[in-house]
Amino acid sequence: MSSSEDSPVQPLTERGARTREKLLAAAREVFEERGFPDTRIAHIAERAGVAYGSFYTYFPSKQAVFLELADRLFAEMTDRRALPAGRSPAARIRRANRAYYEAYLRTRG
Known part of the structure; x- marks a missing residue:
């Protein structure tokens, strides 16, 4: 893939x-269906x-x-703001897993 395909054209x-954004939403729906x-x-x-x-x-x-779309989904599923600081490692892992699962439920179509 060329570098021009790596970065979208920015609307002015x-x-x-x-x-x-309409194109992204439509693409997601069509990719999920087809x-x-x-x-x-x-x-x-x-x-x-x-x-x-267009x-x-x-x-x-x-x-x-x-x-x-894949980058956005990954960012949503790995959002570090969902991980409270100062908690035990096990609690942070549980919270990360819960955040991942909740994002999955929202995005699975």
């Missing part, structure tokens, strides 16, 4: 940011309610939108 307007191999950019754009070409304004490829 509020409207652009909203459109990008799986990565059977998902097409046309499916994502249609679900988001945007023109096919997808490429915000993402260089299907892989790029998938990787951003």
